[in-house]
Amino acid sequence: MLCEWCRTIPVTLVKEFEWCPAIPWIIANYGAEPWVTPSMEAGKRWRRSVDLEELANRLSLPKPRRYEVFVASRKLGLHGYIDIVAGTKPITVAEIKAFNARRWRHFRTQLIAYAALANAEIAPVRRAVLVMGTRAIDITVTDRDIHNLRNTVEKIRKIIESPEPPPINQHPNKCSYCTYRKHCPYQP
Secondary structure, three states: OOOOOOOOEEHHHHHHHHHOOHHHHHHHHHOOOOOOOHHHHHHHHHHHHOOHHHHHHHOOOOOOEEEEEEEEEOOOOEEEEEEEEEEOOOEEEEEEEOOOOOOOHHHHHHHHHHHHHHHHHOOOEEEEEEEEOOEEEEEEOOHHHHHHHHHHHHHHHHHHHOOOOOOOOOOHHHHHHOOOHHHOOOOO
16 A cells, blocks of 8 residues: 555545545555446546646646646655646645535545645645636645644554554445445445
8 A cells, every 4th residue: 555665655545534534444455446436437537538728727827837746755655646736936736526526525635635745845835726527616725734634644554554444433324425335344
């Protein structure tokens, strides 16, 4: 689960942890991948068709812009691809999702992780944009956000290294949407 050359975890695990703390454990211990849902397939098709330059223009993101930027930080213990990195100092990062989501806290956490990565390895970040379908949400990245992210990464490291799954306290409806539930040690 850890990237061998840089000893970091993928930002996607931060998003999955926010959804449910058992998911990183399931991925690390079973090598599980989510089953692909029709909406995931539609999102992938949409993503291939998106012109990120045009989207960045609509969002009025500063120039210069870079797209799908890989960043790894040993200091943060994270790695991932940032959809858009815009500007110089400070920079703006953007995460692009195909559809609006009723529950999007896990996407916000993922975006904060990308912002922290860019902040640690590229330049200061104070603005992040989460695009979900036609909706764009501006997020001011604070030092507290980055501090909380560091704590989350440490929790995830402990979870993936543990032989036992973490305790969970999930809302039952949330579990019914989980694409890892067939591997979940808490499911009957």
